[in-house]
Amino acid sequence: MDQDLVVRAPSPQPADTGAGSLHTRTILEGVGSYLPRRVVTNDELAKRLDTSDAWIRERTGIRQRHIADDDESCAFMATQAARQALENAGAGVADVDAIIVATATPDQAFPATAVRVQAALGATGFGFDLSAACSGFIYGLSVADAFIRSGQARGVLVIGAEVYSRIMNWEDRGTCVLFGDGAGAVFLRAGHGHGTGADRGILSTHLHAQGELGDILYVDGAVGRHDRPGHLVMQGREVFRHAVTRLSETVTEALAAAGLEQSAVDWLVPHQANLRIIDGIGRKLGLPPERVVVTVDRHANTSAASIPLALADAWHDGRIQRGDLVLMEALGGGLTWGSALVRM
Numbered sequence: 001m002d003q004d005l006v007v008r009a010p011s012p013q014p015a016d017t018g019a020g021s022l023h024t025r026t027i028l029e030g031v032g033s034y035l036p037r038r039v040v041t042n043d044e045l046a047k048r049l050d051t052s053d054a055w056i057r058e059r060t061g062i063r064q065r066h067i068a069d070d071d072e073s074c075a076f077m078a079t080q081a082a083r084q085a086l087e088n089a090g091a092g093v094a095d096v097d098a099i100i101v102a103t104a105t106p107d108q109a110f111p112a113t114a115v116r117v118q119a120a121l122g123a124t125g126f127g128f129d130l131s132a133a134c135s136g137f138i139y140g141l142s143v144a145d146a147f148i149r150s151g152q153a154r155g156v157l158v159i160g161a162e163v164y165s166r167i168m169n170w171e172d173r174g175t176c177v178l179f180g181d182g183a184g185a186v187f188l189r190a191g192h193g194h195g196t197g198a199d200r201g202i203l204s205t206h207l208h209a210q211g212e213l214g215d216i217l218y219v220d221g222a223v224g225r226h227d228r229p230g231h232l233v234m235q236g237r238e239v240f241r242h243a244v245t246r247l248s249e250t251v252t253e254a255l256a257a258a259g260l261e262q263s264a265v266d267w268l269v270p271h272q273a274n275l276r277i278i279d280g281i282g283r284k285l286g287l288p289p290e291r292v293v294v295t296v297d298r299h300a301n302t303s304a305a306s307i308p309l310a311l312a313d314a315w316h317d318g319r320i321q322r323g324d325l326v327l328m329e330a331l332g333g334g335l336t337w338g339s340a341l342v343r344m
Contacts (some may be wrong), residue, residue: 022180025193025201026148028342030089032185033312034080035299037067042177051173061275065180065300067165073107075116077183077319078161081308082117085157085185088316095189097153099127099143102136102304104333105163109223113161133217134271134332135207136160136304137184141328141340142205148190159185160304165218171230178273179232180300184308197258200323204257206250208339213242217333243277243331248284250329250339258341260325262286267320271330272296272306281329293319303332320344 041064042053056062068077078101086092099121101114106129112128132139138158144156161183168176194200216238221230247270255262262285269279272295272331282292293314295306302309307328322344331337 006238011252022192024149024151024197025058025191025199026145026188026200027191028186028344029189030085030087030091030187031308031312031315032081032084032086032088033309034077034084034183035309036068036072036077036181038067038069039064040067045177047337049171049173049177051177057179060178061294061296062178063297066182068163068181072181074103074105074163074183075107075113076159077163077181078103078113078159078185079117079120081161081183082121082157082159082183089187089189091155091187092191093121095155096121096123096157096187097125098144098147098156099123099125100130100140100156100158100308101127102130102132102140102158103162104131104133104136104219104303114159117157117159119143130156132304132332133334134273134301134303134306135330135334135336135338136332137307138205138328138330138338138340139336140206141186141202142207142338144188145202145205148188154190155173156188157185158188158308159183159270160302160306160308162303162305164232164301167230167232169229172231174236175232175234178301180302182299182302182305182309184305184310184312186308192199197260197264197343203341203343204254205338206253206257207336208246208250209334209336211334213335214333216242217335234291240274240277242335243273244280246331246335246337247277247281247329251281251284251327252325254329254339254341257282260341264325265327266324267291267293267314267326269293269307269311269326269328271332272299272310273301285327306330
């Protein structure tokens with residue numbers, strides 16, 4: 001059965017400011033992103049695969065993806081996104097107590113990508129990587145929220161960074177056309193609220209996993225295993241079927257936990273895997289298409305980086321504003337899935 005973890009923010013520990021009714025709240029202060037320089041279109045892939053631009057667009061909504069060059073490592077992209085998030089928040093490296101990097105494609109088995117980012121930024125504190133495939137950013141938000149509300153950290157960078165081009169079988173048209181590379185980051189800071197849905201910050205996060213479904217989406221390799229290619233393997237129809245069900249469930253539970261109706265959601269920022277799934281969740285919420293952030297057409301599926309990249313896209317172009325209620329959701333290999341409700 002699935003293992004569930006629900007972190008609700010309406011009843012956190014009181015803030016240590018003596019403010020009485022005020023509670024510690026995790027505020028999302030800044031957003032950043034990085035996309036590799038190289039853009040690969042569907043037409044370019046069609047020159048070496050039995051596929052076409054029309055075939056890919058019809059089934060996924062994807063028309064292009066960014067592919068990292070040799071000098072654009074996971075750590076490099078994560079660092080660039082982190083710097084932009086800090087600048088956007090008006091914060092400096094001295095404000096960073098912890099760095100969490102969600103990635104399934106680190107540059108090295110160890111040390112963690114997070115400590116490489118820490119070194120590049122010149123930050124202190126602690127850092128670690130988190131592996132939950134495409135759900136990694138949601139998992140990272142939940143962990144960071146717990147650190148902040150418990151008083152273990154006051155400023156946390158949460159980064160999703162992926163170089164999926166390095167685990168693709170570029171002869172498998174069923175997978176290689178779906179993924180891209182990139183990094184997105186947010187800077188979270190301790191703040192105060194009254195424990196209601198009107199507060200700015202993370203209102204709730206919801207995490208799930210169902211390990212017996214691990215073989216429908218996985219990488220067929222491991223450190224030290226030279227007898228396997230280390231490529232992503234996916235049963236696409238099975239993943240699609242579970243995604244529609246599980247994401248609908250976690251959207252419902254996020255709203256219920258905050259005591260909010262669907263109409264309260266200003267923006268859906270979903271994992272960017274497939275346009276049909278995104279459209280389906282948007283319809284479930286009763287949101288018009290213009291209130292659903294879509295970047296899958298330009299970025300493809302960037303796994304743990306997809307939600308922060310999409311959030312950065314809508315934040316920096318002015319669509320998402322302070323005070324807006326944003327619902328994020330994702331499903332990935334494991335299977336893992338989850339949601340987060342955040343008032344910007």
